[in-house]
Structure formats: C-alpha cells, structure tokens
Amino acid sequence: MAHEGHLGIVKVKQRCRDLVWWPGINHDIEALVRDCAACLLSGKTGQSAPPPLQPLAWPSRPWEHIQLDICGEIHGHAVPHHQRFLVVVYDLHSKWPEVVPVGTVTAQAIVDILDSLFTRWGLPLTLTTDNGPQLISAEFSSYLSNKGIKHIRTAYYNPQANGGVERFNQTLKNGIRAHLVQGCTFQTALNQTLMHYRARAMKQRFDKAHRVKKSIIQVSDWVRARRPQRCNKMASFWSEPLQVSRQLGPATFMLSNGSRWHASRLRKVPAPQGIRMHTEQTCRPETPPDGPPPPLPPEPQPLRAPQGPEPQAVAVEERPMRARTRPAHLGDYLTSFHS
Template sequence: MTTNLMQQIRSHTDTNNQPHVMGTQEQRQQCLVPVQDRVMVLQQFHDTLGSGHPGIRKTKDLIKRYFWWPTLAQDVRDFVGSCSVCARAKHSTKKPVGLLQPLPVPEQPWSHITIDFIVELPPSNGFTTIMVTVDRLTKMAHFTPIQGLPTAAQTVSLFLQNIYRLHGIPESIVSDRGAQFTSRFWRCFCRALGISVDLSTAYHPHTNGQTERVNQSLETYLRCYTTYLQDDWPLYCALPNMPIMPDYTIPLVVLPSS
C-alpha cells in the first residue's frame, strides 16, 4: 500500500524536483508530498480499513514514517479534527463537565460585593494598583488607587474607608485567593462583622467573572484617555460617573413579557 502510494506521488512530481527532503537524516528517508497529493495521503493513513481512524498523534506518526511536508502536523490536526466518522464513533475520554452554578442574585444593593486588584500599573504619584469593588446587584463599582498590593490590615482599612463608610456592612465578599484574603486577620475581621468570605476557585478567575469584566473595561478606558506618559490614570479612577458604569445596568432592564 505504502509503496504504491509513493510511486503514485513520484509520478506526479517533476523529475527536476526530486520528491526527497534535504534536511535531517529522518527527513532524507521520507518522500516529500506535493500539495495536490496531501489529502490522499491523509485519507490513506486515517480513513482506510488498515488504518482504523487513529487519533492525531498516531496518524501523524504513521505518515512521518514514509512522507513529509512542511505543514504536516497542522494538516493532520485539521483533518482528524474534522473527521465525521471519528466524531460519531469515538467516545470522549475527558472528565464530564460539571453543572454551572452561578452566584445567587442579591436582593439589595451592596449586600453582596466583590473585591479584586489591578496590579503593576505605571507608577503615578506612588500609585501602582487599583482596588476594584463591585456591587453584584447594581453593578456599581468603586476604583481606589493604592500604593502596591495591600496587606490584610491595609485591605481592612481600605474597606472601611471606601465601602463601609458609604454602603454599610455587606453580607458577603467574593474575592480571589490572594494572601490578604486568606489571612487570619481578614477572616477574623469579617467574622466579627458577620461577613461571609467567599473565595474563588484556584486558577479559575471565571468564579469572579463579573469583576474581571469590570477590570477589563476599566483598563481599556484608562488606555484611551491617559497621556502618553501614562502617569495620570489615578485622576480618571476618581470620576463620579465613569462611562463604563452604565454598561453593567443594561442587563437588568428586562421586560415582564421576557
């Protein structure tokens, strides 16, 4: 089968353009396949009875024993990935996807909030970080420029100055697993006030996706309006009605018929 395939490919190749690869020792033993014959080679090593519809790696290894072309790996991935027979006949070996468990919708404004930090910003008056606090119901947010990543004690101080002073004590705070949120000091502080500490899953920022989306919009906004020196971004964090805010109230406008 392979010999006949090689002879057929060589018959399609100009004698002045030898179908051998001048490269590594392995490539010198392989036949260079012209563009018009590559699909035929893929079908021969994947679709036939003798091949048995192998996976991407096995199909590529089988072909590389005899043939080669520059885009072999990508062509094998595309060909095997689009094989309808494999899609129908093979079962998935991946773990089953868990059920989506979104955070419950709060009933009152600022009763459930999220806190995150945007770090490593260009220094401006000593500020390099923004503390982002979002109300999960109204989507209203506070952006507080701070000097570096805060400790647990500094986070408590920022919370009291910027959140508690304006909105009172929330029922829960969703955050990542940063050192300031997993510390005993922060946990004891929240326990004393009756605040539930909800930490996101490790290496899974989608848990706090609402805040991550706000972070993205804020960063885009700052890039659009800061000077070329990027040293005036704290001024825009203090604006009372930032243009990015209305975007997060639009999904709440739902007609009763919907």
C-alpha cells in the same frame, strides 16, 4: 513501540494504521495516551471539556453580595508609585464599582479600605474574593468574621467564579489606557473612566434607540402573549386572551394560566365578549328590594306633520323614439328570415 515517543493521540494512530489493525483500535489508543503520565505532563492528552457555567443568584438588594479584587501592579511613567495598585469592590446587584488606588496591598491596607466603604454603604452579607495571600490571611479572615460577613473564596486559577469584578477590571484598564494616551494624568483618567461607567450610558442609549415606554399593563387587564414558536404554519404566534393576575416586577406579569411573561411580549386587548357582557350586567344598579319600583317616564307622543294639500299626480311623458332605417349597404341582401 508506536507510543514510545509520546507524540500524542494523532501521531500514534498514524503509526499504528501503517502497521496493524484490530477492532476498536482508535478507542484503545485514546485510552492508552490518556492514561499515560508522560503524555499528560507533556501536554499531549488535550484539555478536558469545561463544565457548564453556574450563574450567580442575583442579590435581592444593593450591597448584599459584593466582589473584591486587586488590579495591578500597573506600570507606566504616568502612574504614581503610591497608586500602582487598584483595590476594586463591585456590587453584584447594582453593578456599582468602587475603586481605591493604593501603593501597597497588605491585609491591613485592604481592611482600612473596606472600613471606609462599609461606613458609607453599610455591611454586606457576602464577600467573594480570589485566593490572594492578603485575602486568605488570618488578619483578613478575622476581620470579616467579626463583622459577620460570609467570605466566599473562588477555586484556584478560576477567575470566572469572580467574573463580575474581573470583567470590570478589563473595562477599567482599557478606559485608563485610553485617557492616558490623550495626555490625562492617572487620577483624571481614573475619574473619567468611573464617571462614564457609572453614568450607565448603555441604558440611556438603549432607551433612546428603542423608544421605550413604561408599560400600561395592570393587574386584571386582559392581554395576549406572543409565543416564540407556533405549532403549525397556520397557527398564530399570539395566545388566547388571558387575564393578568399578579405583577412580579417592574415589567414582569403572571397571567391567569400561571405563566410569567415580560411586558415586551404582551399586548393589551379588550375583555372577551361573554365576560364583558357579564361585567356590564354586574355593574348595573339593582332596584332596592323594599321600595316600590320607580315610575316609568311617560311615553313620548309621535309628532305629526302639519296637514297640507294633498300632492297631485304628475303625468309622466313617454321618451321619444328615434327613427330607425335599413342600412344602405344591405340593400342587395335578404336580411329578414320571417315568412
């Protein structure tokens, strides 16, 4: 009877606590409400926990994996009717966006846009889209198949799977809205937003604020790596000297122990003493085995100072002694204890 109203887990628990109790009552009530179809349809069972995020593999080169989405319909008196939809193509490697305003978003219109982009940038290997009717049509699928492009469609109602272009859509709409408020036309607002985004001001400001410098570390250099943790308070964050064995990226290096570190956590140090001495000895030129050893240079003769008259001894005079007298105020006292 406590569950007849389908009020949810919390309300059913409150009712049962006033009437009955048995071991495991909370678990039984949760299982009852979770398996109830009426509670599920009325939204009383709560939401299931989301699965862990699955990051996309970073493409090895530009325009290898792109994402496509349709942004719109955009409403407003400043938006022309023939530009109320924005077809957005986003490159996952370089984060470069391409935006084409159109009035209709049929499959043929999207194919024409892709033809223009592919003529300029080349054919990608993979294209990711959502499940819009234009993007799952036979005409669009046949076009991608003829081009040899792998088509990945995201799960239904899961825009996170197409997160790169979806996040750019938010930035695009915010930028256009801000420029329209300032009195710009729609095309000017679109151009200004794309120009500021493509200029990568974030990288410029980051480099200036952090005073970045190109890494001077090279292969075969000796470095110390700064670890994020240390085993005890008396230990150092810096590792023992290690040699750079390989460069994996613009600022990523592999050390002699097999670990990979970013240049921001490495500090160039001199080679250890034993290795430095061995290197110096190895670099010395050896005597050819066939020829005789080169003659040694004559030993330099020590220079003698010119003979002069011997210095005469100088008599040292004694320092004068001051006259010491008994203080007058001690005249009535016996100050000498010697017999």
